[in-house]
Amino acid sequence: MLAARNIDVPASEIRKIYNKIIGRKDVFDLTVGIPDFDTPEHIKDAAKKAIDEGFTTYTHNAGYIDVREALAQKLKRDNNIDANPVNELICTAGGMGALVLANMILIDPGDEVIYPDPGFVSHYAHIKLADGVPVSIQLKKENGFGLLAEDIEKKITSKTKALVLNSPNNPTGGVTSNKELKKIADLCIEKDIYVIADEAYEKFRYDTENPLFIGSLPDMKERTISIFSLSKTYAMTGWRIAVATGSSELVGAMTKLQEHLIAMPTSIAQKAAGAAAVGPQDCVDEMLRTFRKRRDLITKGLNDIEGVEIDPPGGAFYAFPDVSAYGIKSYDLVHRLLEETKVVTIHGTAFGQYGEGFLRLCYAVSTDKINEALSRLDIYLPKLLH
Numbered sequence: 614m615l616a617a618r619n620i621d622v623p624a625s626e627i628r629k630i631y632n633k634i635i636g637r638k639d640v641f642d643l644t645v646g647i648p649d650f651d652t653p654e655h656i657k658d659a660a661k662k663a664i665d666e667g668f669t670t671y672t673h674n675a676g677y678i679d680v681r682e683a684l685a686q687k688l689k690r691d692n693n694i695d696a697n698p699v700n701e702l703i704c705t706a707g708g709m710g711a712l713v714l715a716n717m718i719l720i721d722p723g724d725e726v727i728y729p730d731p732g733f734v735s736h737y738a739h740i741k742l743a744d745g746v747p748v749s750i751q752l753k754k755e756n757g758f759g760l761l762a763e764d765i766e767k768k769i770t771s772k773t774k775a776l777v778l779n780s781p782n783n784p785t786g787g788v789t790s791n792k793e794l795k796k797i798a799d800l801c802i803e804k805d806i807y808v809i810a811d812e813a814y815e816k817f818r819y820d821t822e823n824p825l826f827i828g829s830l831p832d833m834k835e836r837t838i839s840i841f842s843l844s845k846t847y848a849m850t851g852w853r854i855a856v857a858t859g860s861s862e863l864v865g866a867m868t869k870l871q872e873h874l875i876a877m878p879t880s881i882a883q884k885a886a887g888a889a890a891v892g893p894q895d896c897v898d899e900m901l902r903t904f905r906k907r908r909d910l911i912t913k914g915l916n917d918i919e920g921v922e923i924d925p926p927g928g929a930f931y932a933f934p935d936v937s938a939y940g941i942k943s944y945d946l947v948h949r950l951l952e953e954t955k956v957v958t959i960h961g962t963a964f965g966q967y968g969e970g971f972l973r974l975c976y977a978v979s980t981d982k983i984n985e986a987l988s989r990l991d992i993y994l995p996k997l998l999h
């Protein structure tokens with residue numbers, strides 16, 4: 614008999630679709646969020662050098678100190694976060710590794726955790742794994758899928774322990790404004806709530822000039838675990854490396870737990886992360902420029918299809934169009950599109966109940982693929998209205 618938590622934690626709906634099409638060459642896959650860029654050369658070189666120089670053994674449970682120092686520089690430069698590399702920063706096995714640790718060190722059985730819906734599928738699962746009670750908060754199309762402090766406040770009870778933030782958001786591309794982030798920080802301080810800030814898409818913003826990071830705001834360090842994954846930023850999804858930061862108390866607890874879970878992320882990936890953090894950043898700028906063009910292309914193309922509606926997503930690399938006009942459940946629509954057009958999308962409900970009526974299309978793929986997918990959708994979808 615398997616433990617109850619196996620039943621409580623659902624399998625990712627994304628993987629279910631993805632597994633169906635794996636290895637198929639005839640489909641236009643807009644499903645999984647993998648940038649179609651290769652990891653930059655200088656990062657790969659650092660990994661090769663690490664192997665050649667023998668950095669192949671266990672490391673400190675929080676990661677090599679020189680890597681933590683490099684990551685602390687990145688946090689200061691990019692995120693305005695002061696982190697002491699000795700005890701306020703930990704290298705983890707991807708953002709995912711940090712999210713699990715964050716939930717495990719903060720949540721007692723029965724604690725409520727507010728999380729965005731539509732949202733990244735694993736946020737719900739991580740709360741459940743920690744025996745917490747997931748409380749969803751709707752990201753609304755009319756707010757550009759950004760969070761509002763006043764909506765969060767309505768969800769807070771005496772049992773609320775933490776809030777999961779993810780801006781830019783997967784799957785909607787929504788960005789929470791700096792103004793709201795400040796209000797949310799004030800609210801968390803007033804109500805004594807922790808924040809798990811999943812900054813996976815920190816660099817992929819198209820309209821915000823000076824983004825604010827909640828972990829950098831006054832008095833937030835002791836109640837915020839900020840997680841910066843290198844997966845998307847440096848096209849390193851397979852390397853499994855991220856950095857998490859917060860007070861020494863929070864990071865100390867995460868480090869202790871990491872020792873018992875995975876000991877530490879791979880030594881070679883750590884060295885690569887150090888090189889990514891302090892090396893040239895033009896690779897990130899280039900990806901951002903490319904994604905912006907694709908965002909514009911897919912937004913226009915989708916809006917040109919009768920029955921589809923989308924505002925330009927502010928960040929990440931996902932389009933989340935409203936397809937409710939077709940009157941078909943988004944799950945069924947995804948399967949019809951796969952059968953009839955070979956364009957593979959993800960139903961909005963894979964990301965929570967408030968995703969009904971929407972589809973997610975990942976545009977971290979070539980413009981040719983986007984154009985072909987759009988023209989196929991344009992031929993098929995309007996027929997559903999007539």
Ligand SMILES: Cc1ncc(COP(=O)(O)O)c(C=O)c1O
Pocket residue numbers: 646706707708709710733779782783811813842843844850853854855
């Ligand atoms: C919002 C969000 N958080 C976290 C992750 C996990 O990424 P990783 O573990 O590769 O850092 C993803 C991956 O798609 C994501 O979209």
